Amino acid sequence: MSAQLIDGKAFAANLREKVGEHAATFAEKAGRKAGLAVVLVGEDPASDVYVRSKGKATVAANMESFEHRLAADTTEDVLIALVEQLNDDPAVDGILVQLPLPGDLDEQAVIAAIDPGKDVDGFHVESAGRLMVGQEGFVPCTPLGCMMMLRDRLGDLSGMNAVVIGRSNIVGKPMAQLLLDANATVTIAHSRTADLPEVVRRADIVVAAVGRPEMVKADWLKPGATVIDVGINRLDPAEGEAKGRLVGDVDFEAAKEVAGAITPVPGGVGPMTIAVLLRNTLVAAYRHEGLEPPEGL
Secondary structure, eight states, rough: OOOOEEEEHHHHHHHHHHHHEEEEHHHHHSSOOEEEEEEEOOOOHHHHHHHHHHHHHHHTTTTTEEEEEETTTTTTTHHHHHHHHHHTTTTTEEEEEEESOOOOOOHHHHTTTTTTGGGOOOHHHHHHHHHHHHHHHOOHHHHHHHHHHHHHHOOOEEEEEEEEEETTTTTTHHHHHHHHHOEEEEEETTTTTTTHHHHTTTEEEEEEEEEOOOOOOOSSOOOOOOOOOOOOOOOOOOOOOOSEEEEEBOHHHHHHTTEEEESSSOOOSHHHHHHHHHHHHHHHHHTTTTTTOTTTT
């Protein structure tokens, strides 16, 4: 029997609708719309697509979108000066600097310049520290979106075995912390893990975030496991194709015959990232106005 598909597209659409409703209420209470500022440095085509889609989604959710585009040769001082200007702007509740940055720009220094109260990407070291010790702060959008889908699918995660494959600061580490906070027993696996298939086979929950196409095979999975595939990889085009197809880090076609539930690629985790970014921005706006963020966001 095939696994149940976890439809990230539909889940994200529901979350965006909910955010839009709460954002309209916020605007009535605060006398202004919540605002998200996105900073793009350089001409990276993929980043440009992301920035445009974030802008459209922000406006569709009843929020203000502020876009700042800088040349690829922008200096670190100029970029940080812009970030500081946005920190001081009362119309801006969230600041997102689109990564990767071109050239020799120091991503960590730029992220460190963002006011943690406006760090809706959840990348600031203060945000990471708050997550680690269980304090209120912003959680990176992708793992938080994964967590929402897991809770929706499984309810209480207490006592479940979870394996996170990948240890990045953006997905792997915060994902593991969220699962730990939900009382799962968590293993963080990576490229140096001994007998990775055997480690994954023990898991009730598998989160694949390693960036290697179709690396996780069906025979690595425990029958009935819930699989969240964060990877998005473009394969080389087959003969006669203009561009290769998108695949995740899991061999989806084979894995769906073993797993209990699985996210597809595309249409799984991806749509959740922007939806959670909007959610984080709205939460920041409520906090900035001294208002309690709505329950269930």
